[in-house]
Amino acid sequence: MKPAVFLDRDGTLIEDAGYLDRLDRIALFPWTVDAIRALNRAGFVVVVITNQSGVARGFFTEAFVEETHRHLSARLAAGGARIDAYYYCPHHPDGKVPALSIVCECRKPARGLVDRAVSEFGVAPERSFVIGDRWVDIGLARIVGAKGVLVRTGYGVLEEHTPPRGINADAVVDNLIGAAAWILKEI
Ligand SMILES: [Mg+2]
Numbered sequence: 339m340k341p342a343v344f345l346d347r348d349g350t351l352i353e354d355a356g357y358l359d360r361l362d363r364i365a366l367f368p369w370t371v372d373a374i375r376a377l378n379r380a381g382f383v384v385v386v387i388t389n390q391s392g393v394a395r396g397f398f399t400e401a402f403v404e405e406t407h408r409h410l411s412a413r414l415a416a417g418g419a420r421i422d423a424y425y426y427c428p429h430h431p432d433g434k435v436p437a438l439s440i441v442c443e444c445r446k447p448a449r450g451l452v453d454r455a456v457s458e459f460g461v462a463p464e465r466s467f468v469i470g471d472r473w474v475d476i477g478l479a480r481i482v483g484a485k486g487v488l489v490r491t492g493y494g495v496l497e498e499h500t501p502p503r504g505i506n507a508d509a510v511v512d513n514l515i516g517a518a519a520w521i522l523k524e525i
Pocket residue numbers: 346347348349350470471472492
């Protein structure tokens with residue numbers, strides 16, 4: 339069973355552009371490539387898990403989400419970094435696309451996307467980490483028994499001061515490279 343790092347996408351890996359609906363709005367943080375490469379070298383399975391309710395809301399298609407991820411992977415590969423898988427939740431109970439407008443098992447903080455990594459990569463959640471800019475990311479870490487690192491990019495700078503009752507992060511750091519450094523020290 340392998341350890342993984344589960345990365346939130348918007349606000350963690352790339353700038354949070356609201357509902358990202360154009361490839362030219364993808365903006366990696368300057369440290370993203372280095373952070374992911376460091377996690378690759380440390381032997382982690384690196385998986386992006388992202389809520390993309392814009393699909394259920396009819397703002398963009400699943401094909402666009404997948405195109406975004408291919409684009410991201412190409413940018414990362416140019417710097418020697420690799421995402422092993424991208425898992426996304428296209429659902430939302432208040433969506434417009436009927437088939438996707440449901441309460442699902444995969445919208446964070448529900449654990450469905452982590453369970454996919456467990457079955458596809460043999461990941462051990464209790465040896466793994468979740469990095470994200472929102473408390474749902476940390477809530478997911480709690481639910482699966484992983485450690486949760488909140489970053490101050492994206493919504494994190496605001497979220498830091500409003501933790502939900504009973505939820506706290508294992509670390510709060512400035513950004514993804516800070517999170518990677520914290521994780522490498524933990525292991
Ligand atoms: Mg986010």
